[in-house]
Amino acid sequence: MSMLKEDDAFSNSELSSDIFRDILDSIIVDVASESHRIARLGLDRNLDLEEEELRLSAEARARASDPSHSGEANGKYIVDIFGQSHPAIANEIFDCMNCGRSIMAGRFAPHLEKCMGKGRKARLKATRSTTAAQNRYTRGSPLSSQTPYSNSTSTNRSSNGSSAIAGDDYSNGNLEEP
Amino acid sequence: MSARNSSFTTLKPCKHLVDYKLKHGLKGYNLIQDSLKCSPYGTSMINKPKSEIPRCSFCSGYNGRFYMCLICSSVTCRVASESNHTLLHSESNDSHEIAVDIERAELYCCVCCDQVYDPEFDKAVVCKKMMGLPENGNGGIEGGEFRLSKRKRLDFGADFDLKSVKRLVLRKKQRSKSCFPLGLRGLNNLGNTCFMNSVLQALIHAPPLRNYFLSDKHNHERCCRKSPADKLCLPCDIDVIFSAVFSGDKSPYSPAKFLYSWWQHSENLASYEQQDAHEFFISVLDGIHEKLGKASLAIKDKEDCQCIAHRVFSGLLRSDLTCTSCGFTSSTYDPCLDISLDLNISTSSSSTDFTSKPNETIPVSTLTGSLDLFTRPEKLGSDQKIYCENCQEKQNALKQMSIKKLPLVLCLHIKRFEHSTIRKMSRKIDRHLQFPFSLDMNPYLSSSIVKKRFGNRIFSFEGDELDVSTEFEVFAVVTHSGMLESGHYVTYLRLTNQWYRCDDAWITEVDEEVVRASQCYLMFYVQKVVCNKGSDDMSCQPVLPLADPFVPIAGYC
Numbered sequence: 259m260s261m262l263k264e265d266d267a268f269s270n271s272e273l274s275s276d277i278f279r280d281i282l283d284s285i286i287v288d289v290a291s292e293s294h295r296i297a298r299l300g301l302d303r304n305l306d307l308e309e310e311e312l313r314l315s316a317e318a319r320a321r322a323s324d325p326s327h328s329g330e331a332n333g334k335y336i337v338d339i340f341g342q343s344h345p346a347i348a349n350e351i352f353d354c355m356n357c358g359r360s361i362m363a364g365r366f367a368p369h370l371e372k373c374m375g376k377g378r379k380a381r382l383k384a385t386r387s388t389t390a391a392q393n394r395y396t397r398g399s400p401l402s403s404q405t406p407y408s409n410s411t412s413t414n415r416s417s418n419g420s421s422a423i424a425g426d427d428y429s430n431g432n433l434e435e436p
Numbered sequence: 437m438s439a440r441n442s443s444f445t446t447l448k449p450c451k452h453l454v455d456y457k458l459k460h461g462l463k464g465y466n467l468i469q470d471s472l473k474c475s476p477y478g479t480s481m482i483n484k485p486k487s488e489i490p491r492c493s494f495c496s497g498y499n500g501r502f503y504m505c506l507i508c509s510s511v512t513c514r515v516a517s518e519s520n521h522t523l524l525h526s527e528s529n530d531s532h533e534i535a536v537d538i539e540r541a542e543l544y545c546c547v548c549c550d551q552v553y554d555p556e557f558d559k560a561v562v563c564k565k566m567m568g569l570p571e572n573g574n575g576g577i578e579g580g581e582f583r584l585s586k587r588k589r590l591d592f593g594a595d596f597d598l599k600s601v602k603r604l605v606l607r608k609k610q611r612s613k614s615c616f617p618l619g620l621r622g623l624n625n626l627g628n629t630c631f632m633n634s635v636l637q638a639l640i641h642a643p644p645l646r647n648y649f650l651s652d653k654h655n656h657e658r659c660c661r662k663s664p665a666d667k668l669c670l671p672c673d674i675d676v677i678f679s680a681v682f683s684g685d686k687s688p689y690s691p692a693k694f695l696y697s698w699w700q701h702s703e704n705l706a707s708y709e710q711q712d713a714h715e716f717f718i719s720v721l722d723g724i725h726e727k728l729g730k731a732s733l734a735i736k737d738k739e740d741c742q743c744i745a746h747r748v749f750s751g752l753l754r755s756d757l758t759c760t761s762c763g764f765t766s767s768t769y770d771p772c773l774d775i776s777l778d779l780n781i782s783t784s785s786s787s788t789d790f791t792s793k794p795n796e797t798i799p800v801s802t803l804t805g806s807l808d809l810f811t812r813p814e815k816l817g818s819d820q821k822i823y824c825e826n827c828q829e830k831q832n833a834l835k836q837m838s839i840k841k842l843p844l845v846l847c848l849h850i851k852r853f854e855h856s857t858i859r860k861m862s863r864k865i866d867r868h869l870q871f872p873f874s875l876d877m878n879p880y881l882s883s884s885i886v887k888k889r890f891g892n893r894i895f896s897f898e899g900d901e902l903d904v905s906t907e908f909e910v911f912a913v914v915t916h917s918g919m920l921e922s923g924h925y926v927t928y929l930r931l932t933n934q935w936y937r938c939d940d941a942w943i944t945e946v947d948e949e950v951v952r953a954s955q956c957y958l959m960f961y962v963q964k965v966v967c968n969k970g971s972d973d974m975s976c977q978p979v980l981p982l983a984d985p986f987v988p989i990a991g992y993c
Contacts (some may be wrong), residue, residue: 280499284539287501291540294551295892298447304876308804311872316800318949319868336942339616340686342939347626348690355696363690367627370692371708377697 447894451551452533452545456506459531464506465560468536472486474565476763479891481537489529490538494521497590503511503535521548535590540891558893565890570764570826588745617931619646621681622688622941625696630940631713634925635720636691637938638912638960639674640681641929642845643967644748649678653744654728670723671744673697689940698723713914713925714774714849714958721745721773752841754882757822758813758834764826769840774847779867780805803852803959804846811838811880838885842877846908846961853920864920868955873930875961878906908961916957928954 296302337343347364354361356373370376449457456464473483482504484490490502492513500515503522508529512521519888526533526546535544537551541561545552619640623633639645650655656672656679673694680689699706701723705715722745729743740746753772758765779801813836816822821830843885852865878884881904886897927938928951 284501288540291537291542291551292892295542298551298553299892299894301892307874307876308872311874312800312802312870313947315870315952318952321949322953336944338622338941338943339620339936339945340943342686344622344688346686348626348941350624350688350690352690352692355693363624363626363692365627366628366690366692367695368708370696370699374696374699374706376703376706384765408626 445753447553447555449554450545450548450550450552452547453543453554455531456534457554460507462560464534465554467509468504468506468541468557469560469564471562471829472541472561473767474561474568476569476760480541480561480565482536482541482546484538492521494524495519495862503546504538505529505532505546506534506536507532522550523549553894555894557897562890562893562895568763570762610647617934618684619682620929620931620936620943621686622938622943624688624690625940626690626692627708628710629691629695630925631711631716632691632695632698633940634914634927634938635713635717635958636677636694636956637927637929638717638914639720641912641913641931642748642960644844645964646678647743648744648748649675650682668697668700669727670694670697670701670720671727674720674724703724710922713916714776717847717958718773721749721804745773746771748845749843749847751775751839751843751846754838754840756834756836756838756885758836759822759824759827760815760832760834762824762831764824766825771845774849775810775839775883776849776851777803777806777810778851779865779869780809781867792886801867801869803869804873806850806869807877807880811836811885836885836889838882839877839880840882842881842904842906842963844963844966846877846963848959848961850957850959852916852955852957864923866955868953870952871913871956871959873910874964875908875910876906877908881906905963905965907964909967910959910961911967912960913951913954913956914958915954917955925957926954 348362350363351360352363352366353359354366354369354373356370359369361369448695468482471483472480474480489498490511491498492500492502493510494512497513497515498512500519502511502513504511505525512525512527512535514520514522522535522544523546525535528761533545533547534552536542537544543552543554544550545559623636625633654671654675656669656675659669659672659675677689677691677694698720703717705711724745725743726743727743729741729746730739740750751772753770753775754767755770756765756767781799783800813834816833816835818832820833822833824828824831848871853862854865856862883897887893887895890897909930911930915926915928916923917926918990924939927948929936929938930951935946935948935949935951937944
């Protein structure tokens, strides 16, 4: 334990490092006291389970990044668990419920878009005609994607999902855009 | 003595504490209570007079940790193991064995040289703190007004009870192990619809939702017959999907009618293009609610909506705003269907024992870390001052989120994209997020957060729901790969402890490590009590209508 020495024997830097050390010690004991309470009251009983999950996850990632690892079968030329293989573009044929025509499954969405008059291209066409413009306002209330029941803290929702891409690109998922 | 301490392991006090309590009871605690100083939102400590610095009664030193004896109030210091004057104090004064750490108001046994705990002491500290806080509206500590009805959580409907369902399920136990679980069927991509297929797979296998539709709670034939004019009914289209997926037919199914209906419901999302799976998820739940929920649900109406979408997914979030000056806390409650989380980028993994380089800490983003981030107290900027009712002026505030009520099925959404308003562009965060298969949501409950705010003292706060089940098991993970503009969604389903990859029409078996290494975007967890494990495994057997227990299921091998 250090006692305060005579003023003239003490340099400022020694004093400040002493004080710093005291503050640091105090903070460390604070953390230790807090952790002691958590451990003693059993508030961290899931710690072992959490560490196990972390370990498994790290192992999984290591194996996944290993080039020699076969990994998940990719590509659309694999056989599924029922022994079936499927073409890249779904070729089931059924009737469109809007117009009645026979449509191939993999091309149903683009067809339906035109069929229902939805989508950007259709909307662009519509702005050019006055009757269509009138219809737009009477078509019924467009639902905003932010319902009263969505997470109040989430702010990352665009009010309309359309993007610049409308091609026949088959790959098919994207995250929201501003 | 507060009896409801079931969340804490039973503490066995040391002999010295027991002796002290027998001799002095609560006298010392009450005296300490008077000299406690509790800051509005921080820790409690023993009040130190501003004119004097505490000095050790033995050595008159200022250094080290100070402890105040509960019997004679003399203060002694303890500086590591070199000089333990607290021990000396107890040795030179008979039975002066219990002291209080003046910095943190924690009990300390001078003989055991260890921190000790007593619920009655904690109660004294908490009560002092609560007295110091302004009278809260519906504040940090619950007032009598907001009461959660202690409704049974597994309340699906009058005729659905787990016991009878279990009986039915047990009769069908002779199931060959080589069979695949029922309800596994690929979904055809109709053109940029993998966002839809991925979420549908998760919904199809959400146990409460699956049970609802398979018990015929919304029969599409009966519904449409009732009101033919009201043709648009998303629940009916979902019922059709359930029938198709559980029919036993293994060829991929095309959810075309569903797409058609959904586009009519969500006009602003109706277009042939890549979309966001989370947005779709919310939109579908909205569609179900529209049809099956109460027509108008005013915010003031505290009665929970009973539509299946809300019964399964709806939880309650609590947001606390605390004035940093006076400690006045106001709480608001908002229902939520999911929780959107930011990736915790700044953390570094504390467990270095399993890495190859023990000295290197690799920053790992974890789901629990993201949840910690979501519930941490956040200092609002000085440009965001909140009007404090108690202070009657604008003050700096702390904001803290917590979960008041957990849903049956918890959907966690990872915010993987970043908006930069400066650069006017968005980018996707590909960073891997570790997520557990078993998740305990207890630390994120409002009761736990409030408890933590009071220093984890042993005290049962009003509004504590002790029988709440907080353990969840993951059953579906929607992953995203690729770029913001063009990517692909795949769902991993966990059925009877086997993981299946659902990539549109292709269903394959995968090892769990593939799932752990994947890039999760939407995670679906179900309460453990709802998803049974072991011999009564319900995840592979559908719930049959109680009227007809022995209806054979087509395709049941």
